[in-house]
Amino acid sequence: MRYLTAGESHGPQLTAIVEGVPAGVPITAEDINSDLARRQKGHGRGRRMQIEKDQVQILSGVRHGATLGSPIALVVENKDWTHWTKIMGIEPITEEDAKEVKRQITRPRPGHADLNGAIKYGHRDMRNVLERSSARETTVRVAVGAVAKKILAELGITIVGHVREIGGIKAERQGYKDLEDLRKVTEESPVRCYDEEAGQKMMNAIDSAKENGDSIGGVVEVIVEGMPPGVGSYVHYDRKLDAKIAGAVLSINAFKGVEFGIGFEAARKPGSEVHDEIAWSKEKGYYRTTNRLGGFEGGMTTGMPIVVKGVMKPIPTLYKPLQSVDIESKEPFSASIERSDSCAVPAASVVAESVVAWEVANALIEQFGIDRLDLIKENVENMRKYAREF
Ligand SMILES: Cc1cc2nc3c(=O)[nH]c(=O)nc-3n(C[C@H](O)[C@H](O)[C@H](O)COP(=O)(O)O)c2cc1C
Numbered sequence: 001m002r003y004l005t006a007g008e009s010h011g012p013q014l015t016a017i018v019e020g021v022p023a024g025v026p027i028t029a030e031d032i033n034s035d036l037a038r039r040q041k042g043h044g045r046g047r048r049m050q051i052e053k054d055q056v057q058i059l060s061g062v063r064h065g066a067t068l069g070s071p072i073a074l075v076v077e078n079k080d081w082t083h084w085t086k087i088m089g090i091e092p093i094t095e096e097d098a099k100e101v102k103r104q105i106t107r108p109r110p111g112h113a114d115l116n117g118a119i120k121y122g123h124r125d126m127r128n129v130l131e132r133s134s135a136r137e138t139t140v141r142v143a144v145g146a147v148a149k150k151i152l153a154e155l156g157i158t159i160v161g162h163v164r165e166i167g168g169i170k171a172e173r174q175g176y177k178d179l180e181d182l183r184k185v186t187e188e189s190p191v192r193c194y195d196e197e198a199g200q201k202m203m204n205a206i207d208s209a210k211e212n213g214d215s216i217g218g219v220v221e222v223i224v225e226g227m228p229p230g231v232g233s234y235v236h237y238d239r240k241l242d243a244k245i246a247g248a249v250l251s252i253n254a255f256k257g258v259e260f261g262i263g264f265e266a267a268r269k270p271g272s273e274v275h276d277e278i279a280w281s282k283e284k285g286y287y288r289t290t291n292r293l294g295g296f297e298g299g300m301t302t303g304m305p306i307v308v309k310g311v312m313k314p315i316p317t318l319y320k321p322l323q324s325v326d327i328e329s330k331e332p333f334s335a336s337i338e339r340s341d342s343c344a345v346p347a348a349s350v351v352a353e354s355v356v357a358w359e360v361a362n363a364l365i366e367q368f369g370i371d372r373l374d375l376i377k378e379n380v381e382n383m384r385k386y387a388r389e390f
């Protein structure tokens with residue numbers, strides 16, 4: 001499967017074309033809309049989220065609630081667009097408007113794509129960069145992920161993204177029974193965190209960062225349960241599933257690090273405290289007595305839950321801006337202030353869930369079939385049975 005997204009943050013709409021989704025996957029706009037709504041929530045979001053009410057239109061590839069096998073076109077409108085028609089320059093403008101509209105953004109924000117993007121494309125107006133580098137694009141990536149999650153659900157695979165840490169405040173691991181419970185509890189939390197006490201502290205930290213004109217980042221975690229073993233590859237570098245997931249997580253705006261299982265801690269421990277011992281039982285087949293490697297050995301799934309964490313840096317746009325240089329005058333200035341989120345880690349945990357769902361679904365389809373969900377289901381079930389008895 002593959003997909004492409006298009007759309008500017010303040011343009012009329014965001015679009016995704018998704019290709020290679022097998023026929024027979026049940027999907028409705030409501031399935032996608034519930035994930036779009038999850039991405040819009042979260043303590044620390046800015047005013048833009050009060051304007052948008054993200055809803056998908058499925059324009060092709062689906063009939064009567066099931067995929068056809070043909071390309072799926074997904075569209076999400078930007079409600080804010082109506083306030084930006086002149087600035088975005090699609091409509092003709094009056095002479096009177098021209099001065100205001102032509103006002104260029106010439107003060108790059110440290111930490112955003114403004115300066116590098118402007119140099120790359122030769123844009124003197126950095127709006128030409130920020131419109132597309134904005135994480136508004138993650139809206140349609142979540143829509144695409146919702147399609148992938150429908151495939152996973154059909155194959156008996158569950159996935160949940162949630163928040164482990166914000167501004168140095170960590171959620172403890174206890175506090176949920178299983179993934180269903182984790183999903184339920186985190187949906188009710190304004191920071192998508194299962195640890196209520198830590199969640200409250202996270203909210204306070206977000207509020208005080210906002211009051212100080214600052215921003216904070218954090219750590220999100222995605223857990224995938226129900227994968228058969230042996231999905232991915234030890235043969236080809238570009239088919240290693242852990243590497244693909246890592247790349248997908250790092251592709252989310254503001255993500256700077258990824259770890260599986262105990263991750264970087266592995267560098268500080270002996271092998272006997274890192275590798276997971278192998279056991280076998282009639283019901284489970286082969287399993288690991290621990291899951292410190294987070295569900296991967298040799299670029300392939302072990303059958304244990306995939307546990308991947310991603311680090312999100314603080315949002316670059318600060319109401320108390322950092323020093324920068326005006327690209328016209330070359331004089332030092334405080335960077336431009338755009339309306340902004342002060343923390344988007346909760347929203348980003350939904351984006352992470354979506355991009356991981358895509359990579360996992362894609363790997364399953366590559367390995368177990370291409371065109372028809374019913375055949376893929378059969379193949380995955382056979383693999384599970386084979387692996388149990390192997
Ligand atoms: C859900 C989400 C919301 C974001 N909101 C903002 C924002 O309001 N203001 C901002 O400056 N950056 C925001 N970012 C981060 C920037 O998009 C990101 O830092 C920028 O694209 C530069 O890319 P890089 O940080 O990966 O280098 C957000 C990121 C995500 C995932």
Ligand SMILES: C=C(O[C@@H]1CC(C(=O)O)=C[C@@H](OP(=O)(O)O)[C@H]1O)C(=O)O
Pocket residue numbers: 009046047048049052133134135136139253338339340341
């Ligand atoms: C619009 C979204 O996030 C945006 C991501 C973003 C950025 O620079 O990444 C900047 C802000 O855009 P605006 O200036 O229009 O308020 C955020 O609101 C969204 O998540 O849907």
